[in-house]
Amino acid sequence: MSLIHPTALIDPAAELAADVEVGPYAVIGPDVRIGRGSKIGAHCVVQGHTTIGEDNTFFQFSSIGAAPQDKKYAGEPTQLVIGDRNTVREFCTFNTGTAQDSGCTRIGNDNWIMAYVHIAHDVQLGSQTILANNATLAGHVHVGDWVIIGGLSGVHQFVKIGAHAMVGFSSAISQDVPPFIMADGNPAAARGFNVEGLRRRGFGPERIAAVKAMYRQIYRAGLTLEQAVEGLPAIEAERPEAAADVQLMRDFLAASRRGIVR
Incomplete structure (x- = not known):
C-alpha cells in the first residue's frame, strides 16, 4: 500500500525518504527534503528550501517553508531547517529565513507545537519546547530549550526567551525573558521562577x-x-x-x- 496519497502533488526534485507518509492534497516543492518516518498531513504545503528531519508529524492544513513576511525579502534562497520528532498541529505557518539574519529559520527536536502557531523568519527554536495554540513568534526571535509559551501569546521581533522559562496565557512579550523565569501579562512581567x-x-x-x-x-x-x-x-x-x-x-x-x- 502506497504511503503517498494519489492526490498529493510532489515535485520530482523533492527528496523524501522511502517511508515518508504524505496525505491527500498535500503539496511538496522541489527544494524540500524529508527524513524517514515523517508524516505530512492532508492539505499541507511544504515549499522553499526546507529540510525536515526524522519522525516528525505534521497535521493537516499547515504551511511550511513559505517565503518570509518581510518586505526586504528579494527571493534569496533562504532556508527552514526542522529537526527530529517534532509534532506540529493544524494550521501552523513556518517561514524561511532572510538574508539580513542567518538566512535560516531553525527548529530543534522533540517540540510540541499546537494549532495555529506562527514561526516567522529567522526564528531559532530550541528543543523540548511547548508552544500552545496561537502562539506567535515574530522575526528573529530566539527560544531556548524546554521553554513553554502559553496560548494566544505574542513574542516581539528580536526577543530572546531563555531555557526553562515559561510564558503565561495571552501574554505580550516585548523584552527578553531570562532562563528559568515565569512571565505573563500585557505587557509581560516576571511572576516567579519555573520551579515545578x-x-x-x-x-x-x-x-x-x-x-x-x-x-x-x-x-x-x-x-x-x-x-x-x-x-x-x-x-x-x-x-x-x-x-x-x-x-x-x-x-x-x-x-x-x-x-x-x-
Whole structure:
C-alpha cells in the first residue's frame, strides 16, 4: 500500500525518504527534503528550501517553508531547517529565513507545537519546547530549550526567551525573558521562577535553590540589573552544583539587547 496519497502533488526534485507518509492534497516543492518516518498531513504545503528531519508529524492544513513576511525579502534562497520528532498541529505557518539574519529559520527536536502557531523568519527554536495554540513568534526571535509559551501569546521581533522559562496565557512579550523565569501579562512581567518545571526535569534541591537565589537577586533585592549580575558569581561559589545554571543566566543577561521583563 502506497504511503503517498494519489492526490498529493510532489515535485520530482523533492527528496523524501522511502517511508515518508504524505496525505491527500498535500503539496511538496522541489527544494524540500524529508527524513524517514515523517508524516505530512492532508492539505499541507511544504515549499522553499526546507529540510525536515526524522519522525516528525505534521497535521493537516499547515504551511511550511513559505517565503518570509518581510518586505526586504528579494527571493534569496533562504532556508527552514526542522529537526527530529517534532509534532506540529493544524494550521501552523513556518517561514524561511532572510538574508539580513542567518538566512535560516531553525527548529530543534522533540517540540510540541499546537494549532495555529506562527514561526516567522529567522526564528531559532530550541528543543523540548511547548508552544500552545496561537502562539506567535515574530522575526528573529530566539527560544531556548524546554521553554513553554502559553496560548494566544505574542513574542516581539528580536526577543530572546531563555531555557526553562515559561510564558503565561495571552501574554505580550516585548523584552527578553531570562532562563528559568515565569512571565505573563500585557505587557509581560516576571511572576516567579519555573520551579515545578525544573523538578520535573530532574533538578535537585541545590540547583533549584541556586535558581531561586538568582531570581531573588535579580527581581526582589531592589538592585539594578548591573548590580544583580555582579552578585551572580557568589551564588555559583556557594552552590557549585549549579555552576552551569548560573553561567547560563550570566551569558543570557550579557547578550540581552532589549532589556529583560521586570
